[in-house]
Amino acid sequence: MPQSKYEPIYHAIKSDIENKKYKSGDFLPSENEYAARFDCSRNTVRRAISLLTAEGYLLPQHGRGVQVIYRPEKERSLFTIGGIESFAEAATRSSRKATTKIVTFEEIKCDQSISLMTGFDVGEDLYYIERVRYLGKQAVIYDTNIFLISETKGLTAEIAQDSIYRYLEDTLGMTITTSRRRVTAERATERDHELLDLGHFDFVLTVVGQVFNSRGVMFEYTRSRHVPDQVCFAETAVRQKV
Amino acid sequence: MPQSKYEPIYHAIKSDIENKKYKSGDFLPSENEYAARFDCSRNTVRRAISLLTAEGYLLPQHGRGVQVIYRPEKERSLFTIGGIESFAEAATRSSRKATTKIVTFEEIKCDQSISLMTGFDVGEDLYYIERVRYLGKQAVIYDTNIFLISETKGLTAEIAQDSIYRYLEDTLGMTITTSRRRVTAERATERDHELLDLGHFDFVLTVVGQVFNSRGVMFEYTRSRHVPDQVCFAETAVRQKV
DNA sequence: CCTCTCCACTTGTTTATACAAGTTCTGTAT
DNA sequence: ATACAGAACTTGTATAAACAAGTGGAGAGG
Numbered sequence: 001m002p003q004s005k006y007e008p009i010y011h012a013i014k015s016d017i018e019n020k021k022y023k024s025g026d027f028l029p030s031e032n033e034y035a036a037r038f039d040c041s042r043n044t045v046r047r048a049i050s051l052l053t054a055e056g057y058l059l060p061q062h063g064r065g066v067q068v069i070y071r072p073e074k075e076r077s078l079f080t081i082g083g084i085e086s087f088a089e090a091a092t093r094s095s096r097k098a099t100t101k102i103v104t105f106e107e108i109k110c111d112q113s114i115s116l117m118t119g120f121d122v123g124e125d126l127y128y129i130e131r132v133r134y135l136g137k138q139a140v141i142y143d144t145n146i147f148l149i150s151e152t153k154g155l156t157a158e159i160a161q162d163s164i165y166r167y168l169e170d171t172l173g174m175t176i177t178t179s180r181r182r183v184t185a186e187r188a189t190e191r192d193h194e195l196l197d198l199g200h201f202d203f204v205l206t207v208v209g210q211v212f213n214s215r216g217v218m219f220e221y222t223r224s225r226h227v228p229d230q231v232c233f234a235e236t237a238v239r240q241k242v
Numbered sequence: 243m244p245q246s247k248y249e250p251i252y253h254a255i256k257s258d259i260e261n262k263k264y265k266s267g268d269f270l271p272s273e274n275e276y277a278a279r280f281d282c283s284r285n286t287v288r289r290a291i292s293l294l295t296a297e298g299y300l301l302p303q304h305g306r307g308v309q310v311i312y313r314p315e316k317e318r319s320l321f322t323i324g325g326i327e328s329f330a331e332a333a334t335r336s337s338r339k340a341t342t343k344i345v346t347f348e349e350i351k352c353d354q355s356i357s358l359m360t361g362f363d364v365g366e367d368l369y370y371i372e373r374v375r376y377l378g379k380q381a382v383i384y385d386t387n388i389f390l391i392s393e394t395k396g397l398t399a400e401i402a403q404d405s406i407y408r409y410l411e412d413t414l415g416m417t418i419t420t421s422r423r424r425v426t427a428e429r430a431t432e433r434d435h436e437l438l439d440l441g442h443f444d445f446v447l448t449v450v451g452q453v454f455n456s457r458g459v460m461f462e463y464t465r466s467r468h469v470p471d472q473v474c475f476a477e478t479a480v481r482q483k484v
Numbered sequence: 485c486c487t488c489t490c491c492a493c494t495t496g497t498t499t500a501t502a503c504a505a506g507t508t509c510t511g512t513a514t
Numbered sequence: 515a516t517a518c519a520g521a522a523c524t525t526g527t528a529t530a531a532a533c534a535a536g537t538g539g540a541g542a543g544g
Contacts, residue, residue, distance in 0.1 A: 005498070025458065030524065041499045046525085054296075056422055059458050062525050063506030067458040069420065071361070119313070178301055178311065179479045185427040185447045185470040203445040203470075205427045216267065216301050216309040228427040228445075235477075237421045247528070272494065283529045288495085304495050305536030 009038050009048040017057055017070050027065040028058070056236025078135075078231050086165040087133050087141065096135045103195065104130035105157040107149065118146055118221035119210060125149040129160050132195050139197045140230040142204075144223045151219035175214035183207050183233060186225075196227055205231060251280050251290035259299055259312050269307040270300070298478025320377075320473050328407040329375050329383065338377045345437065346372035347399040349391065360388055360463035361452055367391040371402050374437050381439045382472040384446075386465045393461035416455050423451035425475060428467075438469055447473060 013034075016022055029037075034045040049066060052058045057070040078090050091098030108114075110124040120126060126146050133141035145164070147155060152168060159167045168174040188202045196204070204225040211220040255276075258264055271279075276287040291308060294300045299312040320332050333340030350356075352366040362368060368388050375383035387406070389397060394410060401409045410416040430444045438446070446467040453462040 004496090032524090042525095043500090044498060047497090056420060059420055059454060059456075060525065061456060061458065061506090063508085063523085065507095065524060069454055069458055069460075176481050178298060178481070180298055181477055181479065183425060183447075183475040183477075184473070185445055187443075201429075201445075203427055203443075205425075205447075212301060212311055214301075214303060216303065216311055231426070233425040235423055235425075237423065239418050239420070246526090274494090284495095285530090286528060289527090302495065303537090305493085305538085307494060307537095 181209035
């Protein structure tokens with residue numbers, strides 16, 4: 001249910017591109033045409049366009065028009081850097097069957113070393129969760145999630161089995177807004193080999209991240225260790241003028 | 243020289259945060275206060291704020307105010323995902339001495355297999371460049387760049403030794419706007435071991451990307467192979483409502 | 485003491501308008 | 515035919531205004 005006026009315009013343009021009404025290289029109708037078509041102001045059209053620009057669909061050109069530069073990807077990448085998606089959401093998008101196995105679920109108190117790593121304050125009560133994610137039968141991600149209990153009360157292993165984000169958003173009414181992540185590659189540990197189907201690989205792609213809710217509270221620290229050939233991160237960057 | 247009015251506001255807020263005038267968790271003065279202080283409209287302030295939000299400095303909260311969530315990083319990451327930076331720019335930002343060695347510089351014609359990999363059309367004339375990037379004495383990145391000659395005429399090994407982007411932007415007057423990248427980890431090849439100081443690592447962090455100029459032409463295809471412990475990608479993601 | 489309502493404040497969305505600045509094409513003059 | 519000027523478009527920046535919607539505190543009433 002769209003309560004905003006720019007959202008239908010955003011989706012209309014996006015689906016016109018994905019359904020190849022406008023191909024890569026084509027120019028869209030002008031902003032004024034869209035404004036007339038959707039009976040809105042030019043600003044509202046520009047807002048929809050700027051979202052699609054940030055996503056790499058469009059390239060506005062001063063004086064010329066707005067060009068489509070979107071090309072569908074041949075190989076799909078499971079994750080999009082720059083977006084915040086749960087594993088379930090990403091798996092659905094790539095149309096593969098996803099399951100989760102809980103390895104650890106316990107409550108801990110934040111000590112000095114955990115605080116240094118995660119950024120939580122010493123003494124805070126935390127959920128410590130380890131999960132292994134499967135695509136089909138292959139174990140592809142070994143996830144360690146640490147949640148601030150005061151912000152995520154009532155989390156259980158059953159919920160972690162399903163979708164933690166759905167619980168936080170739908171049941172607790174939390175809004176997830178911002179996430180800071182770091183991507184690197186590391187040597188696989190014994191535990192990685194034990195839990196993941198690494199095959200002949202002896203390294204993993206790791207992502208560590210901090211997630212904030214709409215109150216500005218960092219409520220989650222996550223470390224994900226990925227099987228390299230099953231996971232890839234994609235993103236679109238826009239060069240800043242400032 | 244700022245020709246735009248939102249740019250000074252953007253920098254003022256950013257430096258106030260980086261100089262710890264406002265710390266993580268603090269709320270900024272309201273948009274109306276900034277509008278009065280900079281003698282501009284609220285929209286102009288909001289534009290500066292939205293840029294800093296996308297960069298992970300700020301978290302606007304409906305009805306409450308704009309909160310600072312920026313924390314300086316302990317370990318610096320060389321690259322920021324989501325930005326388009328040259329190696330020289332990134333090295334300067336992390337205050338390490340960067341040098342470049344040209345391994346290959348030749349002109350080639352795009353054949354079927356190159357076209358499939360890069361997205362250039364068969365028959366196009368291309369520059370094929372291989373470079374090794376050093377931080378201090380250590381070889382940390384093995385770069386393969388393929389440029390469309392028609393868009394980057396006059397490129398030489400000497401320029402590639404220095405900064406290709408500076409040549410494109412300053413001399414050719416090109417504007418680099420959008421880039422699409424994919425990050426993954428791969429087993430190191432013999433050539434990787436030969437060119438990079440991999441130490442005990444036998445895998446690399448790879449980034450492949452396509453870069454567009456302001457005319458919507460894809461003029462560059464790049465593949466970078468990074469020594470894992472020297473390179474890390476950082477980014478800030480904002481969860482979308484739409 | 486607790487609760488509820490309301491006010492004053494915040495950010496979020498949208499409109500309308502004006503002008504700046506870049507591009508492309510047309511038409512005129514050479 | 516060519517060159518140049520200008521018109522007619524395009525997107526980019528900024529303003530002012532109005533209202534929607536969320537937050538938090540003050541104050542009234544129980």
